[in-house]
Amino acid sequence: MKSSILLYLLCISFSLFAQDTFRLAPPLLKYASVFFSNKAIVEIKFAQRGTVVHYNLNDQEPTELDPIYTKPLLIKNNFTRLTAKVFGNGFYASETIAATFIRDGKTIQSIVQTSPNILYPGSGVNTLKDNIGGSNELTNNTWMGYNCDTVTVSLNLKKKQVIDKVLLHFFQNESSWIFLPEEIIVFWFDNSTNSFQPFGDEKIFTDKENLGPQCINRIIEIKSSINTDKILIKIVVQKKIPSWHPAKGAHAWMFIDEIKVY
Amino acid sequence: MNRKQFLEQTAIVTCGLACMPTLLSSKQKAEIILGHNNKQYRIDTKWGGLDFNRYPVKDCHEMVQDSKGRIILLTNEIKNNVIIYDKKGKLITTWGSEYPGAHGLTLFNENGEEVLFISDNNRHQVIKTTLDGKVLLTLNYPRETGEYNMAEDYVPTETAIAPNGDIYVTDGYGKDFIIQYNHKGEYIRHWGGRGEEAKHVKNAHGICYDNRDSSNPVLIVTSREQNAFKRFTLDGQYIDTISLPGAWVCRPVIKGDFLYAAVLQSHSRQGQQSGFVTILDKNNKVVSNIGGSEPVYSNNVPDEMYQTIKAFQYPHDVCIDDEENLYVAQWNSGHVYPYKLMPIVK
Numbered sequence: 001m002k003s004s005i006l007l008y009l010l011c012i013s014f015s016l017f018a019q020d021t022f023r024l025a026p027p028l029l030k031y032a033s034v035f036f037s038n039k040a041i042v043e044i045k046f047a048q049r050g051t052v053v054h055y056n057l058n059d060q061e062p063t064e065l066d067p068i069y070t071k072p073l074l075i076k077n078n079f080t081r082l083t084a085k086v087f088g089n090g091f092y093a094s095e096t097i098a099a100t101f102i103r104d105g106k107t108i109q110s111i112v113q114t115s116p117n118i119l120y121p122g123s124g125v126n127t128l129k130d131n132i133g134g135s136n137e138l139t140n141n142t143w144m145g146y147n148c149d150t151v152t153v154s155l156n157l158k159k160k161q162v163i164d165k166v167l168l169h170f171f172q173n174e175s176s177w178i179f180l181p182e183e184i185i186v187f188w189f190d191n192s193t194n195s196f197q198p199f200g201d202e203k204i205f206t207d208k209e210n211l212g213p214q215c216i217n218r219i220i221e222i223k224s225s226i227n228t229d230k231i232l233i234k235i236v237v238q239k240k241i242p243s244w245h246p247a248k249g250a251h252a253w254m255f256i257d258e259i260k261v262y
Numbered sequence: 263m264n265r266k267q268f269l270e271q272t273a274i275v276t277c278g279l280a281c282m283p284t285l286l287s288s289k290q291k292a293e294i295i296l297g298h299n300n301k302q303y304r305i306d307t308k309w310g311g312l313d314f315n316r317y318p319v320k321d322c323h324e325m326v327q328d329s330k331g332r333i334i335l336l337t338n339e340i341k342n343n344v345i346i347y348d349k350k351g352k353l354i355t356t357w358g359s360e361y362p363g364a365h366g367l368t369l370f371n372e373n374g375e376e377v378l379f380i381s382d383n384n385r386h387q388v389i390k391t392t393l394d395g396k397v398l399l400t401l402n403y404p405r406e407t408g409e410y411n412m413a414e415d416y417v418p419t420e421t422a423i424a425p426n427g428d429i430y431v432t433d434g435y436g437k438d439f440i441i442q443y444n445h446k447g448e449y450i451r452h453w454g455g456r457g458e459e460a461k462h463v464k465n466a467h468g469i470c471y472d473n474r475d476s477s478n479p480v481l482i483v484t485s486r487e488q489n490a491f492k493r494f495t496l497d498g499q500y501i502d503t504i505s506l507p508g509a510w511v512c513r514p515v516i517k518g519d520f521l522y523a524a525v526l527q528s529h530s531r532q533g534q535q536s537g538f539v540t541i542l543d544k545n546n547k548v549v550s551n552i553g554g555s556e557p558v559y560s561n562n563v564p565d566e567m568y569q570t571i572k573a574f575q576y577p578h579d580v581c582i583d584d585e586e587n588l589y590v591a592q593w594n595s596g597h598v599y600p601y602k603l604m605p606i607v608k
Contacts, residue, residue, distance in 0.1 A: 022294065024572070
């Protein structure tokens with residue numbers, strides 16, 4: 001009995017001095033842009049001794065069986081999704097960080113869009129076609145931010161050509177009131193009728209909270225390819241933040257940094 | 263041993279082991295040591311914990327230690343704006359219900375008597391009090407500067423007091439000016455403000471009187487959105503900038519040869535509870551990041567710094583006691599009470 005009580009006291013005394021177990025922070029992904037013409041180079045940073053970064057390029061949750069990051073990664077394939085996570089003895093593994101790398105599409109000759117909010121003007125008229133984007137920093141002039149009801153984007157391709165996809169690249173950070181749009185509607189210009197025709201649309205529902213800030217691309221496809229040089233896009237911003245959010249009912253923000261045509 | 267004895271002993275041992283999950287781990291858990299070089303610490307997240315129903319906190323903004331060794335916490339919770347602990351984390355007393363925007367807390371020894379300076383964001387005032395809360399002086403918005411039309415333009419965040427009693431106030435959430443008064447609270451001059459020149463600041467969140475070079479004391483002002491400290495002479499002439507890429511530094515705190523600062527968040531992970539604590543040596547070079555990346559310099563400037571261990575959410579201030587322990591107060595971090603960090607002696 002005495003030995004058991006001693007063991008009990010020993011255990012309790014250990015537990016009194018038991019240290020907290022902390023989660024590691026996610027690693028930093030460093031790249032010039034998620035958009036590329038030939039290749040993208042990605043560096044993963046995490047300066048903490050006793051930890052390793054595991055990553056993969058197949059959009060799976062990284063495990064300790066995945067490769068350990070040792071040198072910058074070269075990405076050449078369109079829509080490559082890099083995921084990375086830090087592991088270290090004595091810590092909970094970090095949350096996963098991810099980025100999708102997107103190859104250039106058809107050349108966009110010119111683009112005109114609704115003027116963004118003065119706080120988030122982007123880098124000028126070419127912001128949505130400059131092949132620069134994918135940053136988590138909203139104040140670095142790569143993002144155009146809107147809190148109006150509808151954003152209209154009109155773009156001209158370099159020449160009339162066959163297209164079947166339009167990609168829009170958004171930022172989502174619901175805790176900062178930045179939501180994906182309610183709806184995206186795309187039209188193409190039909191020379192034969194001299195009018196815009198429906199290309200495709202998507203309604204986006206935000207009935208539940210998403211985890212953390214992230215870049216998200218939405219692709220609108222048409223069933224049969226069409227031949228055109230003009231695209232018109234209407235982006236409907238969320239007018240009321242959903243009821244699960246502390247700012248329910250307020251007007252949401254929408255952030256966009258690039259549009260691609262394929 | 264009969265069944266009763268067996269059950270008793272089994273229950274005791276099981277209970278004990280349940281309290282000690284680390285011993286049950288198949289993999290030996292490494293001891294958590296935070297920081298780098300000769301500034302490494304163990305952390306106690308339970309140090310300042312109190313009964314929330316009786317002694318609530320909102321944002322724990324700043325902390326100082328008085329000459330009796332007591333640790334004084336300032337919170338914007340008007341049930342008890344000031345909470346005073348001993349170094350073991352035992353509550354000594356509380357006071358204050360009239361500081362809804364309590365933000366900055368500075369202690370000054372005025373001819374042998376210690377006084378506090380509270381910067382209140384909501385009241386747009388700086389209030390000088392005794393250690394038990396008696397108001398001695400109130401500084402209203404600095405109309406004399408010609409920079410302000412109304413009190414609401416002025417949102418003071420911090421003060422620093424020079425040995426002669428001059429009071430320096432940073433308007434960190436207002437127009438980013440630094441306003442200098444004499445010990446009576448009479449306006450002397452102002453400088454800083456926003457702009458593109460090196461002498462300008464962006465989010466002048468903190469200030470301190472740096473006498474590490476006793477022959478040449480200077481003021482260090484936070485320019486938080488620029489991830490930097492800026493040094494000024496005591497009459498407001500710009501000297502130079504201490505760049506701290508990636509670090510949203512709060513106020514600088516001088517103790518011995520070192521400068522300590524809470525880093526509210528990592529620039530690359532804003533709004534994501536990505537804070538840590540940074541420590542600079544007497545040459546203003548980063549030597550340790552507690553919960554942050556190992557400091558590395560390239561071309562005399564630190565590489566981007568960022569949180570690596572989620573020990574903190576949004577650290578807002580650090581206090582160093584007479585035994586070199588650190589206390590970290592946090593903003594918007596789930597009403598957490600301050601943490602204590604004990605140095606590793608090597």
